[in-house]
Each structure stands twice: as structure tokens, then as C-alpha cells.
Amino acid sequence: MLGVLDRILDCGVVAVLRADSSSELLDVSKALREGGVVAIEVTMTVPGALKLIEEAASQMQDTIVGVGSVLDPETARSAILAGAEYVVSPILNLDVIQMAKRYGKVVMPGAFTPTEILTAWQAGADVVKVFPASAGGPSYFKDIKGPLPQVRLMPTGGVDIKTTPEFIKAGACAVGAGSAMADKVAVANRDWKKLTETASGFVEVVRKAREGV
Numbered sequence: 001m002l003g004v005l006d007r008i009l010d011c012g013v014v015a016v017l018r019a020d021s022s023s024e025l026l027d028v029s030k031a032l033r034e035g036g037v038v039a040i041e042v043t044m045t046v047p048g049a050l051k052l053i054e055e056a057a058s059q060m061q062d063t064i065v066g067v068g069s070v071l072d073p074e075t076a077r078s079a080i081l082a083g084a085e086y087v088v089s090p091i092l093n094l095d096v097i098q099m100a101k102r103y104g105k106v107v108m109p110g111a112f113t114p115t116e117i118l119t120a121w122q123a124g125a126d127v128v129k130v131f132p133a134s135a136g137g138p139s140y141f142k143d144i145k146g147p148l149p150q151v152r153l154m155p156t157g158g159v160d161i162k163t164t165p166e167f168i169k170a171g172a173c174a175v176g177a178g179s180a181m182a183d184k185v186a187v188a189n190r191d192w193k194k195l196t197e198t199a200s201g202f203v204e205v206v207r208k209a210r211e212g213v
Contacts, residue, residue: 004064004085005106005126008039009152009173012206013164014088015199016041016068016156016178022055028182029056031192033063035199041068041088041176044075050082057083066106073099080105088156088176090131092116097123108154112136114144117151127152127173134158138166145171161201168209177202 008014015037019025029040040063042053049067057065066086067079073095076087080099086106089096093109100107101124110131111117120128130141133155141153155167156176164175181202186194 007064008086008106008127011036011038011203012168012174012210013037013181013199013202014039014041014066014154014156014174014176015181016043016176017182018043018046018178019052020046022052024187025052025056026059027190027192028187028195029060029063031195032181032199033060035196035201036203037181037199038062039064039066039086041066041086042084043068044071044079045069050078053079053084054082057085070096072096076100077103086126088129090129092120094119094123097125110156114148117144117153118148121148121151127154129154129156129176131155132157133167138163138170141167141170141172161198161205164202165205165209165212168206169212175202175206 015032017040064085067084068088070076070087070089076096076099080103087100088108090110092111097107106126108127108129109120109125110129111120117128130153134157152173154174159175159177160180
């Protein structure tokens with residue numbers, strides 16, 4: 001578990017993906033991996049998500065495959081058995097945290113208020129996903145990190161390559177990026193080079209922001 005968490009934190013970027021097919025998911029994931037993004041999050045809002053997770057986990061040994069949009073422990077367990085190495089949720093469900101811990105997987109529950117964030121951390125969250133991050137922005141992260149410096153926070157929702165450095169400087173341990181990472185037009189055009197360049201750009205701004213802290 002620590003190896004997975006360390007790799008995610010070292011990279012500092014989680015790609016939130018919604019693919020129409022396993023072949024598309026694999027192509028997108030490979031393009032992002034070439035750009036340095038080591039972790040992908042397959043959301044449960046995608047039809048056939050469990051099958052996509054299983055195929056990606058079996059075929060992409062150098063990429064950490066996780067599951068997102070998890071709302072209950074049953075879904076978390078199914079995804080873990082399919083091959084998910086980490087579990088992400090948009091909400092705080094303590095049973096989801098417990099289930100992930102039972103299987104020794106990294107868990108990133110969603111929270112927003114200071115009380116939710118601390119509750120998630122005390123329940124065993126490895127990283128607390130602050131969602132929607134766009135509602136508070138980087139300044140909100142700075143405010144939260146003041147009294148809660150020990151909590152690892154990851155913004156998701158409205159995060160792009162321009163706001164990423166500010167979130168990192170404000171105390172985020174990593175960022176979760178969806179459409180800003182896997183542009184729909186680029187995916188539709190199978191422009192894998194553009195996705196690789198975008199991924200590389202995200203990784204680079206994280207690195208530079210960390211150096212500047």
C-alpha cells in the first residue's frame with residue numbers, strides 16, 4: 001500500500017478518466033503514462049467500469065489503476081477485486097474507508113468542510129479529496145492547512161494546469177484532473193501526442209511548484 005501511495009504522491013497528479021471502451025482507456029492511459037502520470041482513476045459512472053478496471057490493471061503493469069466515484073463499500077470491494085489499487089470517493093462514507101483498509105488499499109474519500117476533512121483523516125484516509133475544489137480555490141486550501149497541517153489534501157473538480165501550481169503552493173499533496181488532463185477532442189481525434197504533452201505539462205508544473213514552496 002505504501003508503495004502505491006508513495007508513487008502517487010511523488011508524481012503529484014491523478015488522472016480522472018471516463019472512457020467509452022477498454023481500448024480507448026488503454027490508449028489514453030498509455031499516452032498519459034508516457035507523459036509521466038503514473039495513476040489513473042476509472043470512475044464508476046462509466047458503463048462497464050469494473051471490466052475496464054480489470055483490463056487496465058492486467059495490461060498496464062507500470063500504471064496504478066484506481067477506482068473513482070465510489071459511494072458505498074460494496075462498490076469499493078468489487079473494484080478492488082477487479083484490480084483497483086486505490087479507492088476515491090466524492091463523498092465521505094466511513095464504511096468505504098474501512099473496506100479499503102480491510103484490503104490494504106489506498107483510500108481517498110471526498111470531503112469539503114474542516115469537520116469532514118478531519119473526520120476522514122482520523123478514520124484512516126491516506127489522502128482527503130477536497131471536492132469540489134473549484135468552490136474554495138487554492139486560498140481555501142491554505143486556510144485549511146493552517147490548523148490541519150498533517151492532513152494530505154488533494155483538490156479535484158475544476159483543476160487545470162493553470163490552477164495546479166497554486167494548489168500545490170497552498171499545501172496540496174497532489175491534484176486530481178479530469179477533462180483538463182484528457183481533453184475530449186484530443187481523445188476523439190486519437191491525438192495521443194497531445195495527451196502526452198498535457199500530462200508532461202502537469203507533472204512539470206507540480207515539480208516546479210514544489211521547488212518554489
